[in-house]
Amino acid sequence: MADQNLLVMNGNEFTFEPGETILDVARRNSIDIPTLCHLKGTTPTGACRVCVVEVEGARTLLPACATPAGKNMVIQTESPKVVEARRTIIKLLLASGNHNCAARGSDEQDWTAFQLGVAEDDRSDQLCPVWGDCQLQDLAYRYQVTGEGLPGTVVNYPLEDVNPFIVRDFSRCILCGRCVQACNEVQVNKAISFGFRGSETKIIAAGDKPLKDSDCVFCGECVQVCPVGALVEKNVRYAVRPWETERVRTTCTYCGVGCQIHLHVRDNRVVKVTGVEDVAPNYGSLCVKGRFGYNFVGAPDRLTRPLVKKEGEFQEVEWNEALDFIAGKLTAIKEAHGPDSIGVLTSARISNEENYVAQKFARAVLKTNNVDHCARL
Amino acid sequence: MTNTIACVEKADVILITGSNTTENHPVISAGVKRAVSSGRTRLIVVDPRRIKIKEFADHYLRPNLGTDVAWINGMMHVIIAEDLHDKAFVAERTEGFEELKAMVAKYTPEYVEEISGIPAQQLVEAARLYAQAGVGSILYCMGITQHTCGTDNVKSLANLSMLCGNLGMPGGGVNPLRGQNNVQGACDMGGLPNVFTAYQPVNNEDASRKMGAAWGLDGLSTSIGMKATEMIPAAHDGRLKALYVIGENPLVSDPDLNHAEDCLGHLELMVVQDLFMTETARMADVVLPSRCFAEKDGTFSNTERRVQRVRRAVEAPGEAWDDWKILTELSDRLGYPMDYADSEAIFEEIRQVTPSYAGITYQRIDREGLHWPCLNEEHPGTPVLHSAQFTRGKGLFHAIEWQPPAEVTDQDYPLYLTTGRILYHYHTGTMTMRSKDLMERAPESFVEISPQDAATYGVADGDRISIASRRGQIDAQVKVSRKAVTGTVFIPFHYAQGAANKLTNAALDPVSGIPEYKVCAVKLMPGS
Structure with a gap:
């Protein structure tokens, strides 16, 4: 037993593999240590310190995300000391910048004045656009903290929305660095980084330019990992609230990678797309088409009725009429010229089931092997 | 892969x-x-x-x-x-x-x-x-x-x-x-002129008999059919009278478009099943509304042979039908009823006739897809092929000499053209060009040329220019880029306006029938 990699967490023994962090061991065993800056698969930065835990014998609390699991460690993940530290961290985060949800609180000015100030900052009279979908807000509720008692800091960087996809609201950024990790270590587009220093610190793109003038390819990985409302899809901001949508897991319809995606649906419309985390082949990552190219689904010019060309013009007809017409023509052509005078182009876009039926239609019904698709094109 | x-x-x-x-x-x-x-x-x-x-x-x-x-x-x-x-x-x-x-x-x-x-x-x-x-x-x-x-x-x-x-x-x-969501699956399912599902040859008697038995038919055709790139010219010379097109847009994606359009004009019947009134649909006699990926259940097979679920998230607009439903309704009218309750029922039939998919069920791939070949319900799937031996036993080296491309540059057409896709668009743009956001990033066709070629022809970034090959001529915006190597220009093929495929060469690979989209000779005509 003495040789085994064992540690004690909240009074229970757990084994660990060399190289695992305290956080890894906790997550594997369903012990909930909160995190903000931690991003799976990237180098831990220990920036936010929300994940601190108490380790017997250590002089200070240690960040679980960046501390390797050690033999015979005795760890408390939710001790009074830990909770007190987390409350302070969360309070500081709430006081920095513009977190105008109920959790922010305000003791400097009345609520109306506060909201009016906020409205000026983010060009909106609403609460934060990610209200109800914010990890900082979740933590504020979990640990019952508000930003009251600390002077709020003013963020002087204006909101950036001069691109079609992503709104960057620096007033809501908590500088956790997840977006920087996602851009540099996950997608490796190297478009954004930390810029300036001290209280001026800001996430910058290409020497502090708008995203559209940088190396950004709008994959949206940064938006997906942002724990607060600093990075939001432009079409989602103030248009979609998470509790109004239903998520449906499916496979992306663009290239052959087959990314696993969640379609967020409201009122029979796809209103947002996110990558499914922790599942092959994409583990949450997407590209600009997969994440933002869904408008075609509910496009107003979708075909909705069968059309038959009569005297050079398309006319809407009933399904029966269209199908009878096609069946009649195919039968006549087959009788006059043989089955090999008919060809079927099936499709690399449609499902396996539909491709199977299409080739069966060609072979069993029309009796021809003239069936192909655009694999070559 | x-x-x-x-x-x-x-x-x-x-x-x-x-x-x-x-x-x-x-x-x-x-x-x-x-x-x-x-x-x-x-x-x-x-x-x-x-x-x-x-x-x-x-x-x-x-x-x-x-x-x-x-x-x-x-x-x-x-x-x-x-x-x-x-x-x-x-x-x-x-x-x-x-x-x-x-x-x-x-x-x-x-x-x-x-x-x-x-x-x-x-x-x-x-x-x-x-x-x-x-x-x-x-x-x-x-x-x-x-x-x-x-x-x-x-x-x-x-x-x-x-x-x-x-x-x-x-x-x-x-x-x-692989460039398209289900190009692997379309091939696996026998959407090819020479094979049934799982690449079982149509001219193999055993395969033909087996498939005939499964479908309750004798005498399936054992002669190999026409490839897509052969059907188009066959329409011109009268061997092909009817073409049934599902979710494809050959009038943007095919090579030598002027000729392709002429060919399709000779058909007695063209049916197009699509989401939108595409360039190809406009030429059709009948256009049928179908459902997109977000409106249907089924499976796609990705580039690594992983079979994954597709799930319906929204209702289809108007009277759009599943592509399979349209085909089975038509099949009924042509005297061969196909009766499937849903996509899973079709998948169950696929498993029966497709050894590489036999072990895959909707239930098994509910959370994570499986790689074919997956031979039975206990089989874990095959992430890596050829680990013990190749399909034919030993791997055969093919001693192959280099041959030049079908068209090379000359005095009249002194530049090479190569074509491809760009980040913000997908294939013929039927889907991506309906996003104003993607369009804002990539609004129109362009010709990417090197700074040196730009200087030679006296053109600057953003100028409009004509580009011609022996087959056609288009206008596009000049994009001067260090990606381009002097002597070779690039045009994306997505756009119907300034369509690169009006220029490309329809010369085919003799085995695969793939067109030589990546090489042809062109000339630039500034200020024309």
Whole structure:
């Protein structure tokens, strides 16, 4: 037993593999240590310190995300000391910048004045656009903290929305660095980084330019990992609230990678797309088409009725009429010229089931092997 | 792909050729970039354009268009001459090595430089790196296949991989990156003129009998059908009278569009099943509204042979039907009833007649897809192909000589044109061009030319210019870019206005029938 990699967490023994962090061991065993800056698969930065835990014998609390699991460690993940530290961290985060949800609180000015100030900052009279979908807000509720008692800091960087996809609201950024990790270590587009220093610190793109003038390819990985409302899809901001949508897991319809995606649906419309985390082949990552190219689904010019060309013009007809017409023509052509005078182009876009039926239609019904698709094109 | 997407990050060296990975397969490119950035993996990029992924490469080689067989033979020449090949793998797993060795003898780096323009020393260094690294992965895409010698190009890459013993293990392989969501599945399902599902040949009597029995029919046709690229000209000469098109837009995606349009005009009946009134649908006699991926249930098979679920999220607009439902309704009217309750019922029939899919069920792939072949319900699927032996037993080296492309430059058409996709659009743009956001980033067709060519022709970024080949002429905006190499221009094929395929050459690879989209000769006409 003495040789085994064992540690004690909240009074229970757990084994660990060399190289695992305290956080890894906790997550594997369903012990909930909160995190903000931690991003799976990237180098831990220990920036936010929300994940601190108490380790017997250590002089200070240690960040679980960046501390390797050690033999015979005795760890408390939710001790009074830990909770007190987390409350302070969360309070500081709430006081920095513009977190105008109920959790922010305000003791400097009345609520109306506060909201009016906020409205000026983010060009909106609403609460934060990610209200109800914010990890900082979740933590504020979990640990019952508000930003009251600390002077709020003013963020002087204006909101950036001069691109079609992503709104960057620096007033809501908590500088956790997840977006920087996602851009540099996950997608490796190297478009954004930390810029300036001290209280001026800001996430910058290409020497502090708008995203559209940088190396950004709008994959949206940064938006997906942002724990607060600093990075939001432009079409989602103030248009979609998470509790109004239903998520449906499916496979992306663009290239052959087959990314696993969640379609967020409201009122029979796809209103947002996110990558499914922790599942092959994409583990949450997407590209600009997969994440933002869904408008075609509910496009107003979708075909909705069968059309038959009569005297050079398309006319809407009933399904029966269209199908009878096609069946009649195919039968006549087959009788006059043989089955090999008919060809079927099936499709690399449609499902396996539909491709199977299409080739069966060609072979069993029309009796021809003239069936192909655009694999070559 | 012989291997998986995740495998790419296990390679010691990656050779990318004919794939603009960051724009066309961004999520796979992220894996390549992670592997290289971590210092675990070296990267060789061989591409006629200075594409983004080149910035991550240890070696970037720039071949002239259509010279792939030459540089691949050259790499094999160096590897054999320097005795760097995997002799155990060659001896145990392959045959035809002596013929290959004799053939590549003349492809010295100097001779290859004459053909490809790749400096001899660069070729030698890249060959050494590929051969000496532990496990090597080859990633390729349409830059390899869309040539009159596309089949030869692919076989040559397979030669290179086998020579270094890189097949059948994690991190290795010869990996085509497939460009469309279900192009793998369309092939697996027998959406090809020569095979039923799982590549069972239509001219094999056993396969034909087996399929006939499953479908309750005798006498299925055993003669191989026409490929898509053969159907279009067959319409012109009257052998094809009717064409039924499902979710394709050949009047933007086919080569030599002026001719293709003329051909389709000869048909007695054209039916198009699509989401939108595409360029092709406009020419049809009947247009039928179908459902998109978000409105249907089923499966797609991705580039790594992983069969994954597709689930309905929204109701289809108006009277749009599932593509399978349209076909079965038509089938009923033609005297062969097909009765399926839903897509799962069709999948169950697929399993019965498709050995490689036999073990896959909707339930098994509910959370994570399975790689075919998956032979029964206990089978775990096959992430890596050819680990014990190849399909035919031993891997066969094909000794292949380089052939020039079908069209080369001359006095009248002095520049090479190559075509492809860009990040913000997908194929003929039917889907992506309905996003104003994507359109804002990539609104119109352009011709990418090198700064030196821009100076030669006296054009600047943003100018409008005419480009002509022997087959057609288009206008496009000039994009001066360091991605372009002097003497070669690039035009994306997505756009119906300024359609690159009015210029491209419909010369086909004799085996695969793929058109030579990647090489043709053009001229630029500024100010016209």
